[in-house]
Amino acid sequence: MSDMKHTLILAATAFLFAACTQDELSSPTGGVEGAVLTFTASIEGGGLTRATVDNTWSGDETVALQINAGGWLNYTADASGNLTGNDYYWQNTDPVTVQGICPATAAGSTTWSVESDQSSYRNYQSGDLLATGMTTVTYGSAANLTFRHQTAKLVVNIVDGPIVPDDPEVTVGDNNLALTGTFTKPSSGSSFGTWTPGAQTGSITPYRLPNPNTVAEKNIKVSYAALVIPQNLMESIRLISILINGQLYTYELPLDITWKPGCVYTYTITVRAEGLEVSVDTIQDWTDGGGESGNATDPGDGYTVSEDGNTYTVYTADGLMAWAEAAQGNPSLNCTLTHDIDLSGTEWEPIGDRNNVYTGTFDGNGHTIRNMAITKENLSFGDDCGMFGRVGTNATIKDLTLENVRLDVGADGIPIGALAGSNQGTISNCKVSGNISVTNNEMQYVGGIVGWMESGVIQYCHSSASVQGGNSAYVGGVLGGEYITATVIKGCSFSGSVTGDRFVGGIAGYCRSFDKKTACYSTGSLSSTGGFAGGIVGALQITSEANACYWSNFDGEGVGYGYNSSEGTGLYKVDGTTHTWQTATGAMNVALGADSEYIWETTDADTPPTLVKNR
Incomplete structure (x- = not known):
């Protein structure tokens, strides 16, 4: 559309104040005694609301003008833009400044509002606010004012x-x-x-x-x-x-x-x-x-790419697959979801492997990926398996839900998890549901969220997945296991089911060294054919520790196997008497600390808590 300016004559006729006479008015040099300052006005633009925003006056609009920063003078415009109301007279030849606002009621207030329900024409147009810039007018000239929409x-x-x-x-x-x-x-x-x-x-x-x-x-x-x-x-x-x-x-x-x-x-x-x-x-x-x-x-x-080429913004399943294909060649590519995505009918290829770890940021942005499927047979060393195969030290995966995920994997000695086979980065505020089924993976790591960690963080995550480890050792509802280096599991929970050969835990299967589990709980069902199942962890060794972790729905101890007498400290069974979910929630929040991004919240003593933003 072209630029439109409808010029509306707001005042053109000179009137004398009843209280003044010609002799009482000053006589500007070179001008007419008692001349009225004349205004013309235009509304810039072609809008689609009422009279003013349509750039025409419908009649009876109120306009307020302020001259030389004095009081506001009110005018009423008719359909032709003629003003009736106050007149302003030149008192000398000095320039004056003029500013206008419409409607006139806005002149005496600094606040403005628009209606929530603008379905009616009246409510829609009522939010229109127009104002002019500060216009300087020289003696003898008209004040040509341009009103502009301020919303x-x-x-x-x-x-x-x-x-x-x-x-x-x-x-x-x-x-x-x-x-x-x-x-x-x-x-x-x-x-x-x-x-x-x-x-x-x-x-x-x-x-x-x-x-x-x-x-x-x-x-x-x-x-x-x-x-x-x-x-x-x-x-x-x-x-x-x-x-x-x-x-x-x-x-x-x-x-x-x-x-x-x-x-x-x-x-x-x-x-x-x-x-x-x-x-x-x-x-x-x-x-x-x-x-x-x-x-x-x-x-x-299904996607856009940032100017620097480093970030994909993904809208559809096709867009996500396009990012995944690109990330196979460049595993530092970031991805941000803007919509929930359904991957039904596709086969997912894990991002990142032992020689080419993922180092970017995957921001689920609060969205859900549904029906991700990975079907693999005879995976071997280096083929870490999950949505991400191997997540590197500087990588972040956050604010993502994997719903109805399906991993059906035959493997030999590899880590497997729904979100990541192995993780050295940070996984935060993620949820997993679905089924993880593993065969022929003796003596390795299977987890509902991550298979294996050496350093790294899992925080504020929940799994309700069915984790079927087959003859695997080290199987956990959240993490399969960690080995040697510092890892952190904080504010995580599990409510699904876990089966495995041995070292089976509600949160983690096996934790060896420098591992810290804080404020986690499990209500999941656990089964170990070879022994050593624990409500929180299957095996806790050397300097691993747990703080304010709770379990229920499992008759055994919090640790399936401990390597020294201090193991099991900080693990408690919710029995409804000594420990309830209400007391557990308070203790876990103390362990998380006042500056925790999320805290636990429950409605009563019998209901396990959920994570909420720390307000």
Whole structure:
């Protein structure tokens, strides 16, 4: 669209104050005694809300003008833009400064708000705030004022498609948008004011536009618009939700963005059964502008890549497989998920191996990967097996859920875990469910989350997987085992089942040296055909220690086999009398410490706790 400016005559006729006479008025040199300062005004841009945002006055709009930083004078504009109300007279030939705001009620306040329910035209347009910059007017000239929109606007275009109904239910935000803000009027030399978002947050039901917008090469079925307070939005927040036939489709921001005053953010969305495809444009004023740098997405391939080539932002299963293929050659590549992903019908190849460990960051961003399957036969030394084969020292895997994972592995002497075969990095806030089935893996490590560790951290993780270790030794609900170097298992839990030959534990199968388990618990079922099963750990050796760890649903001890008399200290069975889940929760939180990112929370003495953010 082209830039539009509709010039509206706000005052053109001279009137004398009833209390003044011509003799009482000053006589500016070279001018007319008692001349009225004349105003013209335009509204920049072509919006899609009410009179002002449509760049036309519908009549009865209120406008306030401030001259020379004095009091605000109120005017009413008719449909032609003529003002009625206060007149201002030149008193001398000095220039004056003029600033305007609309509606006039905003002149006496620093706060502004938009409606949460903008589905009606009235509520939608009520959030429109316009202001002018500080305009200097020389004697004898008219004050030519340009009003600019001080809020931002979001437009959602939904492309016609086989599953799109006539009236899809669209929501902007997820109770995370500022609906109020403190507005500071434009300063000298600026067209836009500044905003400080307020504490009131919510979602917005947008206004359905009377006619769909026109988008090149797209058949738009319906368009919506909402006025929003300018604000910063963080990566991964849910921005747009579309409910169609009971199915909720969501779009989450792949990057941090800033909504700026006077800008329009247009999201053109194609709804497919597997998710949303979104393209983004930013309009730098209310009519035209370029693309939004760094935020436009084309999920046709299911992913985007950062400018430096180091990070994949993944939207779909195809996008995740594309990252995985690239990471086989460059295991330092980062990955961030923006949607839940279903890998049904695909076979996953572990990322990283003994000679080429994974060193990047995989950020699940709170999302779930469902139905990941690994089927391998006759794996041998070096073929560590899991979503990641081997995770290196500087790597991080976080905020990820693997749901209904299936590992069916025949192996000989290798570590196996749903998230990682072996780990030397940090695995944080991850969850695993599904089935891990291993055959022919005598004397090696199998875990619900990680098979084997030498150094590294597993923290704030939970497994409810069925871990069938077969004839393996060192089998655990979270970790198969560690050996020699310092490892940390903190704030983890297990509620699935574990079977193995020997050294079977609810949290870990085998811990040898410099291992520390803190504030973990297990409610899982344990079975060991060769002996040495423990509610927390199958075997605890040398300098390994446990602090405030609890188990239930297993009749044996916390340690299946201890190599010295101090082993088992800090392990407690929840029996409902000496120890309850309520007392266990308190003790585990003390062990985690006040600065822990997550803490345990339970509702009563009989219910095992869950992890929550430490508020």
